[in-house]
Amino acid sequence: MIQLFGSANTKSFNTLKIRFALAEIGVAYQFTPVDLAKGESRTAQFLRINPHGKVPVLLDDDFALPESDAILWYLAEKYPGAKLLPRLDGSDSLQARAQILRFLDVASTAVYPAYSDWWNATNSDDPAKRNPAAADAALAKVTRALGVLEKTLAASDHLVGAFSLADVALASIIFSLKRRLPNDPLAGLERTRAWYERVTARPAWRVVSTD
Numbered sequence: 001m002i003q004l005f006g007s008a009n010t011k012s013f014n015t016l017k018i019r020f021a022l023a024e025i026g027v028a029y030q031f032t033p034v035d036l037a038k039g040e041s042r043t044a045q046f047l048r049i050n051p052h053g054k055v056p057v058l059l060d061d062d063f064a065l066p067e068s069d070a071i072l073w074y075l076a077e078k079y080p081g082a083k084l085l086p087r088l089d090g091s092d093s094l095q096a097r098a099q100i101l102r103f104l105d106v107a108s109t110a111v112y113p114a115y116s117d118w119w120n121a122t123n124s125d126d127p128a129k130r131n132p133a134a135a136d137a138a139l140a141k142v143t144r145a146l147g148v149l150e151k152t153l154a155a156s157d158h159l160v161g162a163f164s165l166a167d168v169a170l171a172s173i174i175f176s177l178k179r180r181l182p183n184d185p186l187a188g189l190e191r192t193r194a195w196y197e198r199v200t201a202r203p204a205w206r207v208v209s210t211d
Contacts, residue, residue, distance in 0.1 A: 002029035003059040005049065007036065011179070013112055014068040015056050016208060017172035021075050021165065023204035025082040069104045072165050084165045096160055103159050103166035106145060111173045114141035119180065142177065146189055153191040157198065171199040175209065 004022070006015030010033070022029055034040045034055045041053045050057045050066040057064060058071045060078075065071055076084035085100060086093040118138035121131040149170065152159055159166040174196055177185040186193040199205065 001061065002027060003032060004029055005032045005034050005046070005057040005059070006055050008033040010211070011176070011209070013107075013115075013173050013176050016175065017107075017169050018056055018058070018068060018071050018075075019208040020168050020172055020205060021072055021082075021084060023207045024084060024168070024202070025075060025079045027079060069108055069169070072104065072168065073101075076165055083162065084168065086161065086164070096164075099160045100164050100166045104169050106148065107169040107173045110145040111142060111170070111177070114138045114145065115173065115177055115180070118142070139181070142181075142185060146174075146185060146192060149192045149195070150189045153195050157195065159195075163199070163202075167195075167199050171196060171205070175200070 002022075004015075004018060006012070006018065010016065010019065010031075019031070034046065036055070040046065041050075041055055047053055049059065049064045052066060054066060056068055056071060057066045058074065059065075060074075065074055073085070076082065080087060086096045088094060088097065115138070118135050121134035121138060124130050149159065158164065159170060174185065186196060200209070
């Protein structure tokens with residue numbers, strides 16, 4: 001039995017992308033919301049599952065796996081029929097898998113941190129702690145990262161060949177950007193906009209983005 005411990009905010013990026021992957025796979029699982037504001041990730045019971053005290057965590061019977069990108073990779077390997085990763089059967093598939101991992105990194109280490117920096121610089125209850133310069137710098141990082149997608153999508157309908165974990169992760173973080181940023185982050189990025197519309201038209205996305 002698979003159990004996913006995720007943010008009580010089910011639209012939170014790292015939780016959302018795993019829920020998206022699970023919906024694509026079509027496997028039954030139990031979702032356990034963890035309210036970070038209430039300290040539920042710091043309880044002794046939770047720390048036995050993940051000593052780091054963070055969500056998400058996947059529990060597959062007695063196997064506990066934290067870190068969202070590791071969870072995505074594990075699920076794609078365990079359920080190859082979902083075709084979220086190409087099968088490892090030659091140099092082309094090896095390179096495609098490496099490119100997918102690259103885009104997981106882009107989502108997790110470029111776009112998401114920049115989005116977090118923007119949020120922290122603009123959303124303090126104390127106006128004195130807001131930092132417009134830091135917010136602008138964060139938005140510039142977001143724009144630069146999305147420009148990589150725009151160039152990549154000149155050659156394909158998806159980020160790496162067919163639909164994959166790369167699309168799962170990047171669509172999920174762009175969903176957060178579109179919900180929170182003051183301006184549409186995809187303005188002027190026509191290929192990326194078309195790709196995002198394709199990905200978010202998938203039945204699995206509709207399930208996780210509306211519940």
